[in-house]
Amino acid sequence: MGSTTTQRPLPENGVLDLFRLDGRTALVTGASSGLGAGFALALAEAGAQVVLTARRADRLRETAERIEALGGECLVVATDVTDPEQCEEAVAAAVARFGKLDILINNAGVSSAVPALRERPEDFRQVLDVNLMGAYWMAQSCARVMGPGSSIVNVASVLGLIKSVLPQAAYAASKAGLIGLTRDLSQQWAGRRGIRVNAVAPGFVATEMIAEMPSETLDEFLRATSPLARTGTQRELDAAVVFLAAPASSYITGTTLAVDGGMSGH
Template identity: 70%
Template sequence: MNPVLDRFRLDDRVVVVTGASSGLGAGFAVALAHAGADVVLGARRADRLQRTAEAVRGTGRRALCVPTDVSEPQDCTALVEAAIAEYGRLDVLVNNAGIGTAVPALRETPRQFREVLEVNLEGAYWMAQACARVMLPGSSIVNVASTLGLIASYAPQAAYAASKAGLIGLTRDLSQQWAGRRGIRVNAIAPGYVASEMTADVPGAALEAFIAARSPLARFGDQAELDSAVVFLASPASGYVTGSTLAVDGGMSGH
């Protein structure tokens, strides 16, 4: 036994990961399973959840797939009810579901703007509400924000930036409400640019120039670097951390 490394373990804990059908969410689910957790997987693309579930089960842990649209509060409640029915407890929420657009502000429609906020910000709130109602003291919520909630983007992304800045504010407020009273820690990570499904269509040269100018490390991040931050905030290793946003962005937000 290692008294330091053991604090990063999540043995016999139950974790909910939203947006778990692909990309960062799928990676988070597998990383948390490697740390010992059973995982409840939520996403709108139900057919793709099974791939993540197979990867989780490959670590020796259990996986439960629950088709979920986080912008619908009743879906969030149904996911939590399914988790409790299957496992009898819920210890960690990773609020990862998110969408993004790159539309100039004068051309962005009300529908486009609202859709991003409904998923990225409101959806995170409905999931946090539903989970906090059943979480016991010692539980943890990890919101996946973005470095674009902290710095300006290289492209027009008003809705996405606003949603992620709002999520950082929501993190602080929910921590204030729940950390002392309910024993639920609430933190966020703010990833920088990581090769993922969401960044696959971004023009490479423009993005690389932006990263080179803004990041002291001058490179993309990778999934494993984000996984480590999520496991830290989900686990007892971060037991004295709440209301914080951990930037995992190569120094972009501090440059």
């Protein structure tokens, strides 16, 4: 007589449900192109209503059309994150449209590659103004309206953790600062306000920001620093961002998740 096994019924809320964002509202900065547009689309795929912000309103509309084609709901708000008042206005518009705000993806950023002895003060300040201070102003504005269970994900960079092959003092300083800001805001808000704050540190991904790097230089750098020896993909980063935004990471705060092909651990 053969043995029989009884299979237990699956739980009503399976593990994959922890990655869903249905009923949540997410605001993405720098959503007009590159990684930000991809993050916005991924959040919409996971069920979130998405507020798209960036300075280029026409490019934001392109991202919105992609989300709407999926049946998602979104709002476009032209915003310069270096202006705290515009950050406040974007958050107010999000709450007016969707009634709440649960997720912030602090992605807006600019890059530079200038030898330190030739970098002008105004150029250095501009990078920090967008990448670090802009993230801070938007986090402040969002945290004022976010409730317990909310999540902030700061998009840092592997260059906040390791050296660069190019002269990128301003960019590296801004991203290292963003990692430090992530730890501090988590300490202030996670316990008291129930707002988790984490960062993702992408490695080299094929976007506008690395388009100017000679391919030979990039390939050589990746072979020397990354066990995977390749660039990452948008979808590989999307998965990490959705994870940190979703209930799946509810016991994670104050950390920086390196999605860099092993570069920072090499």
